[in-house]
Amino acid sequence: MKGIITIAGYGTRFLPASKAVPKEMIPIAGVPLIQYHVEGLVAAGITEIIVVVRGGSEAVQHHFAPTPDLERHLEESGKLELLDDMRHISQMAEIVFVRQPESLPYGNAAPALAARNWLTPGEPFYYMFGDDIIIADAPVPQQMLDSFNNHQPAAVLATQSVPDDETHLYGCIELQPGSDNVMKRIIEKPAPGDAPSNWVQIGHFVFTPELFDVLETLETGKGDELWLADAVDRLAARATVIVQPVEGKWMAAGDPLRQLKACIEMSLRRDDMRDGLIKYLRSLDL
Numbered sequence: 001m002k003g004i005i006t007i008a009g010y011g012t013r014f015l016p017a018s019k020a021v022p023k024e025m026i027p028i029a030g031v032p033l034i035q036y037h038v039e040g041l042v043a044a045g046i047t048e049i050i051v052v053v054r055g056g057s058e059a060v061q062h063h064f065a066p067t068p069d070l071e072r073h074l075e076e077s078g079k080l081e082l083l084d085d086m087r088h089i090s091q092m093a094e095i096v097f098v099r100q101p102e103s104l105p106y107g108n109a110a111p112a113l114a115a116r117n118w119l120t121p122g123e124p125f126y127y128m129f130g131d132d133i134i135i136a137d138a139p140v141p142q143q144m145l146d147s148f149n150n151h152q153p154a155a156v157l158a159t160q161s162v163p164d165d166e167t168h169l170y171g172c173i174e175l176q177p178g179s180d181n182v183m184k185r186i187i188e189k190p191a192p193g194d195a196p197s198n199w200v201q202i203g204h205f206v207f208t209p210e211l212f213d214v215l216e217t218l219e220t221g222k223g224d225e226l227w228l229a230d231a232v233d234r235l236a237a238r239a240t241v242i243v244q245p246v247e248g249k250w251m252a253a254g255d256p257l258r259q260l261k262a263c264i265e266m267s268l269r270r271d272d273m274r275d276g277l278i279k280y281l282r283s284l285d286l
Contacts, residue, residue: 002119003046003141005037006111007130008054008100013255024130025059026259029266029273033253034060036133038093044141046126047093050118052111054100061097066090107225112207113215122209124148127228129203133262135269136248140204147244148206154239155211157183157232158204158246168192170200171229173243183241186233188222199243201229202250210239 011018014026024034034051041049051060067086074083100114112127119125126141134140140158148156159173168189174196176182187196205228214231221227235241251262267273 001046001124001126001145002048002050003041003126003128004050004052004111004115004119005034005041005128005130006052006108007034007057007060008052008111008114009131010054014259022053022057022060023254025063028133028253028259028263029270031266032060032063033133033259034130035063035089037128037130038064038095040139040141041126041128042092043139044126044145046141049093049095050115051095051097052100052114053097057097057099064090064093064095105220105224105226107220107227109215109218109226109228109231112211112228116212119209124206124208127205127207131254132203132250132252133266134202134204134246134248134250135262135265136246138247140246140248143246144204144206144244147242151181151240151242153242154208154235155232155241156206156244157241158202159199159243160202160245160250161198162200164195164198165192167195167198167200173197173199173201175199175243181243183232183236183243185236186229188227188229199245201232202246204246205232210235214238 007022007024011023014023017026025032028036038049053060071083071086074086096118098115098118100111104110104113108129126144144156144158157173162170168191171186171188172190172195173186174184176184186201211231214234218226218231218234221230232241249265251258251265253259253262264277267277
């Protein structure tokens with residue numbers, strides 16, 4: 001199975017930084033966000049990865065490419081642990097970068113169409129958004145693949161529960177009557193009090209090629225964008241879509257404040273940062 005990571009947005013909430021640096025390269029606890037995504041896929045056995053970009057992806061490509069001059073410097077300086085880390089980044093997966101053509105509409109479903117020719121015909125694939133992070137002991141891709149292998153559906157949709165006062169911010173999932181894991185439909189950003197459940201879509205999916213049968217005829221929706229939620233909703237009307245609650249702390253790192261929160265969370269999990277960070281936070285006059 002191949003994996004697709006979508007980073008085809010403009011990163012407007014991170015301007016001016018994202019004018020020159022893709023938001024997925026902004027570090028969380030010293031590691032670019034996209035590296036966490038690649039490592040999660042690799043941990044689940046997915047080592048062929050397609051990264052869909054819109055433009056300005058040179059920094060991302062350079063990050064995963066070998067850097068002979070840097071490696072030589074680290075070796076000559078005796079920094080062998082860092083040398084191993086840098087070599088691991090460029091060797092852990094086979095990554096191709098695909099530019100999303102301007103002919104495709106904007107929206108979080110369009111990267112699937114852009115990547116279609118690089119997928120193996122007839123095989124399922126993993127699909128994930130590039131601006132979320134889920135802090136989990138078991139990699140989320142592995143949790144999703146276990147569900148897919150157990151049920152063999154047309155798709156698996158990752159979900160987590162949110163409080164009542166947040167359901168209006170997300171696509172909320174309605175389950176089939178009598179089922180605890182088969183999706184009936186998604187209601188995008190329902191009015192307060194109208195959500196069918198507290199389970200919401202988050203940015204991890206496993207799809208079979210049936211998704212493309214839907215996307216070929218799917219029209220753009222809100223904001224004239226091609227929405228993956230609309231495609232999954234239509235797919236659920238014709239085939240089985242499994243809703244998989246994932247274990248872990250979901251942090252949508254798509255804006256500076258939430259990115260900062262994710263940075264703090266990840267730093268607290270690092271032995272070389274935790275004590276110093278806690279000491280600093282306790283010293284603040286809040």
